[in-house]
Amino acid sequence: MRRSIPIAAFAFLTVCGTALAQQVDVGVASTVVNRVQGSVGARALKTGDRIFQNENIETGADSRSQLLFRDETVLNVGPDSRVTLDRFVYDPARGGSGAAVSVGRGALRFISGNMPSQSYEIRTPAGSIGVRGTIVDIIVYENGEVVLQLIEGALTFVDLNGRTVSLGKPGQVYILLPGQEGTLGNTLRPKDRRRLAGLNxxxxxxxxxxxxxxxxxxxxxxxxxxxxxxxxxxxxxxxxFD
Known part of the structure; x- marks a missing residue:
């Protein structure tokens, strides 16, 4: 019976290693603070760990991470957040590049990298974001409410009903609930500022x-x-004494 414990542990590590080897490597966790989980291999991420396509990244309370992708796209992920790295292909020689990221909850800053602008898609429960040389802060609350604050560049948001809104001035804020029409303004609410505090x-x-x-x-x-x-x-x- 005692001999089965190391065998089981070895088998578990082998399965985890095989799972990692079979995944598409899309970048690195360039910074990890406190508890950050990666779904591939069910592992606790450490600074310098590789990240993979289709991987869920979750941060705990008082935790955060910076994810750096192959095209130099950056995601700063705040506390108590969940992000899925849906798709990432970077092939500038063939022009077949593209990236899609889903924000399930929490707060993040997205900084676009070296792909063409139309290559990026950020998905939220209330719609999707297309970017143009963009830095944008995103909040997704537990009820699905989405808050966008444009920091640099421009973006287009398409909601679940097909309505489109464009943000082109730094500081613009767009807030909406799934299935409802959003509001465009220039001011974050106090709860939004608290959610973004320390993220960047x-x-x-x-x-x-x-x-x-x-x-x-x-x-x-x-x-x-x-x-x-x-x-x-x-x-x-x-x-x-000298």
Missing amino acids: TAITLDELFPRPPQLPRSPVTNRPQGGGTTTTTSSDPPTT
């Missing part, structure tokens, strides 16, 4: 490599003249 700030070394807890200072015991002891905590640097 620089990831610090302390987040990637948390500092170990500091040990308490060692007490220093002095023996004054006349007997008795006093205990103090030293905060001065050590004395050095």
Whole structure:
């Protein structure tokens, strides 16, 4: 019975390795902070891990990740988010490039890469986004509500009823629920700002490599003249001699 445990573990690792080997490699998790799961091989992603076509990427609370694709497209994925890498083909020599990403929930920033603009599609529960040299922030709430904020470039959104809206000015915001007509404006709501907070700030070394807890200072015991002891905590640097 005891011998079956390592055999089972070996079999599990073999299956996981085979699953990874059979997938289409589309890029890399260039940064991973805290808990980020990849569906291929049911693995916890680490910085530098490959990512694959048709893979689901999920971040936990207080977690985030940056995904870098072969054409230099970038996805910054915020906390408590789910993204599916539906399709990615980058073949500039043959002109057969294309990418599709689905946002199931959460917040992300999409930065388009080196493919032609018409090659990109971002899918949401309320419709799809086409981009033109674009940086766009996207929020998908649990009820399917979608919020778009254009940062740079231009985009076109086609909702589930075939209605089309274009955003061409940085700062424009479009909000809609599935099956309903959206509203175009220039201001995020407080809950939208909270959802995007921290998504696009620089990831610090302390987040990637948390500092170990500091040990308490060692007490220093002095023996004054006349007997008795006093205990103090030293905060001065050590004395050095040339």
